[in-house]
């Protein structure tokens with residue numbers, strides 16, 4: 181095989197002529213992320229996460245075979261942002277409720293979210309309600325998590341050579357269909373392989389999920405010493421006095437506030453420079469002074485949440501969404517896939533714990549009105565900063581606060597930057 185030279189981001193690289201770019205880059209110590217490319221498969225080019233510029237033109241990196249003198253850009257600011265945007269679109273296009281997902285910690289898409297530093301999505305979540313198919317013999321396929329990468333279709337075949345998966349329909353109606361007859365012929369090992377190669381939690385093997393404890397999952401630690409960088413924020417904070425922080429919990433479980441306190445003795449350093457104003461931690465109920473930073477846990481599920489959030493925006497210079505519920509609705513937003521009427525009926529009339537003769541759904545004028553769906557905070561007011569996690573790690577929360585107060589650059593350790 182002829183050895184050729186080419187350039188990636190201006191760096192001279194060498195590889196065998198005609199080698200796939202993803203592999204050629206890897207051999208030169210350069211990582212190009214992808215979700216559909218897989219070992220010996222023909223290039224699928226379906227996920228576009230590996231988008232690169234080849235001699236100035238955009239192209240899916242996995243469809244490129246290296247040639248002498250090629251000039252490839254992988255990590256320009258524009259490409260990095262495009263890659264992030266593609267991943268954000270994947271997150272909002274399906275229902276990715278990581279904290280309740282069986283693949284969390286072992287999921288390639290989630291890991292790429294960490295690696296690219298996704299803190300929130302710039303696109304609205306669709307909250308789809310697609311089939312979760314448990315009819316197959318060995319597996320369950322959750323169409324709400326499928327990113328249509330095509331890996332299962334190309335890679336999973338029975339011992340007698342038949343495909344098990346295929347695409348049905350076109351455009352946004354495309355789903356992965358299962359040939360039940362062929363699926364029943366899969367061995368246990370083949371079924372597990374299907375789960376393993378699926379880059380999301382769309383394919384699961386019955387009885388084989390949640391088998392690993394936290395800390396032992398594939399992506400719990402990330403690469404050795406890996407950090408996720410964040411940029412310095414210039415917020416024109418007034419210096420020379422203790423900074424005031426306000427906090428609130430909207431539609432959340434209070435877990436983010438618990439995490440806030442998890443900094444233990446570190447809080448002694450913090451209170452040297454900050455004081456808490458309106459917050460469940462101080463029991464101060466009203467704003468009497470302007471605050472430098474507002475930390476908001478939880479999203480908006482009722483009219484009261486909207487009012488409190490607007491009040492925080494009005495009274496805080498910098499507003500921070502803390503945790504998944506604040507960023508995209510989180511666990512409460514699981515109801516967004518179900519009509520509100522149905523949720524209320526289930527909660528008040530039809531649930532196992534309802535009184536047998538219950539006929540009333542509470543609707544007194546003093547009770548905050550429930551919104552048609554749970555909204556992320558940045559859909560309601562401008563949010564300056566997002567801290568992902570369920571709940572976010574205490575060190576992460578305080579790194580952000582210090583970053584804002586002291587306008588310092590910082591990066592967060594990979595295990596502390598988590599969505600699950």
Ligand code: SF4
Nearest residue numbers: 276277278281287381
């Ligand atoms: S762990 Fe992966 S598949 Fe599961 S919800 Fe999160 S991103 Fe989606």
Ligand code: SF4
Nearest residue numbers: 326327329330332378
């Ligand atoms: S089920 Fe998994 S492997 Fe198959 S297309 Fe969907 S995301 Fe890809």
